[in-house]
Amino acid sequence: MSKTTLEQRIRSDIEARIRSGALRPGDRIPFEHELVAAYGCARATVSKAVEALAKAGLVERRRKAGTFVAHPHVQSAVLAVPDLEKLIAARGEAYRWTLIEQCRASASDLETGDIPSPALRIDGVHHADGVPLALEMRLISLSAVPLAASQPFGERSPGAWLLEQVPWTEARHEIGAANPTPEEAAALDMPTSGACLEVRRWTWQSGAPVTYVRQLFPGGRYHLMAEFTPGA
Amino acid sequence: MSKTTLEQRIRSDIEARIRSGALRPGDRIPFEHELVAAYGCARATVSKAVEALAKAGLVERRRKAGTFVAHPHVQSAVLAVPDLEKLIAARGEAYRWTLIEQCRASASDLETGDIPSPALRIDGVHHADGVPLALEMRLISLSAVPLAASQPFGERSPGAWLLEQVPWTEARHEIGAANPTPEEAAALDMPTSGACLEVRRWTWQSGAPVTYVRQLFPGGRYHLMAEFTPGA
DNA sequence: ACCGATATTATGTCTAGACATAAATGTGGG
DNA sequence: CCCACATTTATGTCTAGACATAATATCGGT
Numbered sequence: 387m388s389k390t391t392l393e394q395r396i397r398s399d400i401e402a403r404i405r406s407g408a409l410r411p412g413d414r415i416p417f418e419h420e421l422v423a424a425y426g427c428a429r430a431t432v433s434k435a436v437e438a439l440a441k442a443g444l445v446e447r448r449r450k451a452g453t454f455v456a457h458p459h460v461q462s463a464v465l466a467v468p469d470l471e472k473l474i475a476a477r478g479e480a481y482r483w484t485l486i487e488q489c490r491a492s493a494s495d496l497e498t499g500d501i502p503s504p505a506l507r508i509d510g511v512h513h514a515d516g517v518p519l520a521l522e523m524r525l526i527s528l529s530a531v532p533l534a535a536s537q538p539f540g541e542r543s544p545g546a547w548l549l550e551q552v553p554w555t556e557a558r559h560e561i562g563a564a565n566p567t568p569e570e571a572a573a574l575d576m577p578t579s580g581a582c583l584e585v586r587r588w589t590w591q592s593g594a595p596v597t598y599v600r601q602l603f604p605g606g607r608y609h610l611m612a613e614f615t616p617g618a
Numbered sequence: 619m620s621k622t623t624l625e626q627r628i629r630s631d632i633e634a635r636i637r638s639g640a641l642r643p644g645d646r647i648p649f650e651h652e653l654v655a656a657y658g659c660a661r662a663t664v665s666k667a668v669e670a671l672a673k674a675g676l677v678e679r680r681r682k683a684g685t686f687v688a689h690p691h692v693q694s695a696v697l698a699v700p701d702l703e704k705l706i707a708a709r710g711e712a713y714r715w716t717l718i719e720q721c722r723a724s725a726s727d728l729e730t731g732d733i734p735s736p737a738l739r740i741d742g743v744h745h746a747d748g749v750p751l752a753l754e755m756r757l758i759s760l761s762a763v764p765l766a767a768s769q770p771f772g773e774r775s776p777g778a779w780l781l782e783q784v785p786w787t788e789a790r791h792e793i794g795a796a797n798p799t800p801e802e803a804a805a806l807d808m809p810t811s812g813a814c815l816e817v818r819r820w821t822w823q824s825g826a827p828v829t830y831v832r833q834l835f836p837g838g839r840y841h842l843m844a845e846f847t848p849g850a
Numbered sequence: 851a852c853c854g855a856t857a858t859t860a861t862g863t864c865t866a867g868a869c870a871t872a873a874a875t876g877t878g879g880g
Numbered sequence: 881c882c883c884a885c886a887t888t889t890a891t892g893t894c895t896a897g898a899c900a901t902a903a904t905a906t907c908g909g910t
Contacts, residue, residue, distance in 0.1 A: 391892085391893060391894090392893080392894080393893075393894085405787050405824050406824055407823075407824060410785075411785050417859095417860065417861090418860070418861070419860080427894075427895080428894065428895045428896060428897085429895095429896085429897090430894070430895075430896085430897095431893085431894060431895085433861080433862085434893095434894095436861095437862095447860090447861065447862090448860085448861080448902090448903075448904095449859085449860060449861050449862080449901070449902045449903055449904090450858085450859055450860050450861075450901095450902065450903040450904050450905090451859095451860075451861090451903070451904070452860065452861085453860090453861085457785065458781070458785045458786060549690070553642075553643050553689065553690045554690060555637050556846070557845070557846045558843070558844070558845055558846075559697075559842075559843065559844035559845075559846075560841045560842070560843055561697075561793060561815070561841055561842040561843070561844065562815055562835075562837055562838070562840070562841030562842070563795040563796075563813040563814050563815040563816075563835070563836075563837035563838075564795075564813050564837050564838070565811070565812065565813045565837070579797070579811050580797065580813075581795040581796050581797045581812075581813030581814060581837070582795050582813060583793070583794055583795040583815070584795075584837075591639075592637050592638055592639060603794075603795070604795075605794055605795035605796050605797070605813070605816075606794070606795075606796070608794070609792045609793055609794030610791075610792070610793040610794070611790070611791065611792055611793070612697050612790070612791035612793065613789070613790055613791075614788070614789045614790075614791075623862085623863065623864090624863080624864080625863075625864085649889095649890065649891090650890070650891070651890080659864075659865080660864065660865045660866060660867085661865095661866085661867090662864075662865075662866085662867095663863085663864065663865085665891080665892085666863095666864095668891095669892095679890090679891065679892090680872090680873075680874095680890085680891085681871070681872045681873055681874090681889085681890060681891050681892080682871095682872065682873040682874050682875090682888080682889055682890050682891075683873070683874065683889095683890075683891090684890065684891085685890090685891085851910105852909105852910085853908100853909090853910085854907105854908090854909090854910105855906105855907090855908085855909100856905100856906080856907080856908100857904105857905085857906075857907090858903100858904080858905075858906085859902100859903090859904080859905095860901105860902095860903090860904100861900105861901085861902085861903100862899105862900075862901070862902095863898100863899085863900075863901095864897105864898080864899085864900095865896105865897085865898075865899105866895105866896100866897095867894105867895085867896095867897105868893100868894080868895075869892105869893085869894085869895105870891105870892075870893075870894095871890100871891085871892070871893095872889100872890095872891085872892095873888100873889090873890090873891100874887105874888085874889085874890100875886105875887080875888075875889095876885105876886085876887075876888090877884100877885085877886080877887090878883105878884090878885085878886100879882105879883090879884085879885100880881105880882090880883085880884100
């Protein structure tokens with residue numbers, strides 16, 4: 387067990403009072419000088435504790451007025467967008483990647499992915515225990531990742547390789563639903579009428595496009611999960 | 619323009635060197651005592667700046683060794699799961715909620731939503747400019763929110779009301795794809811063969827279930843978005 | 851009662867130290 | 881050469897103040 391510092395003890399004391407409902411949204415928590423007296427420590431210490439709660443969004447600080455329990459407002463959650471290879475391995479299933487096609491990206495590809503020419507296009511399927519879990523269509527900017535041109539993506543999936551290769555600094559996801567085309571349905575071993583979860587991700591490094599990927603998950607075989615505990 | 623403190627200037631100076639690529643993952647950033655000398659300030663100030671970068675996951679601190687630029691590893695993003703009423707209003711479209719049914723929740727409802735009896739069940743549709751944007755099936759625990767029983771959900775959507783009423787402390791989302799039943803397709807004015815984005819959310823307050831909601835979005839009319847800039 | 855200037859006060863930022871802790875490094879003995 | 885031990889050093893936590901800032905509360909005059 388790790389040693390708890392005074393700062394985190396103060397923080398968790400207050401947090402417990404909020405989560406239990408003893409302190410409700412809008413209520414004022416004790417002033418810093420009151421906490422200083424209660425814990426017999428310096429103001430910097432209680433200040434850091436309360437500051438952490440404020441950055442976590444649990445309380446709101448107002449000069450002269452004091453510090454108040456925040457009203458929950460924005461509904462946001464931390465979404466896990468896992469590396470599929472690791473995800474499947476973590477579930478104890480056998481991972482397999484099969485390449486469908488590896489070629490130069492066409493002009494229309496580049497437009498949908500917002501990637502500059504020249505770029506590589508890689509299509510393939512992620513399997514878990516032999517069952518197709520996701521169809522992946524990826525574009526990789528060759529000006530950002532020249533090494534990609536000489537990689538054997540028939541053997542390894544491009545996602546994990548890219549993550550090691552190019553640290554990205556910015557990413558955007560769009561998550562929606564789509565029906566597969568007949569070819570996509572065949573690759574996923576599913577009926578054309580079935581719904582698919584569609585995840586599209588754009589990734590940049592310091593403003594320069596690195597990769598675009600569109601993943602299609604057969605509905606029911608996979609879902610994304612997002613947990614949210616304010617301030618945790 | 620807001621006044622920048624010395625602490626955030628130190629922080630953004632280092633962050634800029636990381637994002638520009640001048641400092642690459644694995645590189646050591648200057649020691650605290652070097653930064654103290656460079657900026658001519660107290661160690662507490664540079665320590666807070668570097669600490670903030672560490673909490674943001676941009677750098678990793680190791681005793682005796684120093685502070686190093688972190689390798690990006692987990693792929694996670696902040697997902698916005700907006701209140702639909704506010705989202706539609708923010709896009710400049712006209713919001714309308716229509717109630718389909720309001721009744722006591724059945725035993726099978728309670729099981730899927732993991733809500734204790736007694737509970738209220740509310741079905742309805744969110745419209746944007748008259749077009750159905752989402753079908754919503756919601757359960758509200760009456761032991762957690764007794765007031766819900768006497769609310770006129772024919773007029774207002776239950777989501778926004780609940781958020782004001784009961785501050786939640788924990789939430790879990792599952793995001794997947796599904797085909798609508800014929801009734802659901804009719805309510806959404808879409809073909810049965812079309813894919814839908816399905817968002818299911820469980821909400822607790824201090825461990826006690828508050829509400830469960832399942833929302834069905836016709837594919838193409840809506841998608842969730844998630845942005846991620848490490849440390850922002 | 852209303853409005854504006856002033857005093858008060860809680861938080862925001864910072865200094866200049868102290869001591870604790872853990873990990874890398876150097877040192878000597880086997 | 882390798883292992884055990886002591887040393888060094890950067891970060892971790894904390895103290896006891898100082899001054900700045902912004903918002904509330906009070907008081908006085910109209």
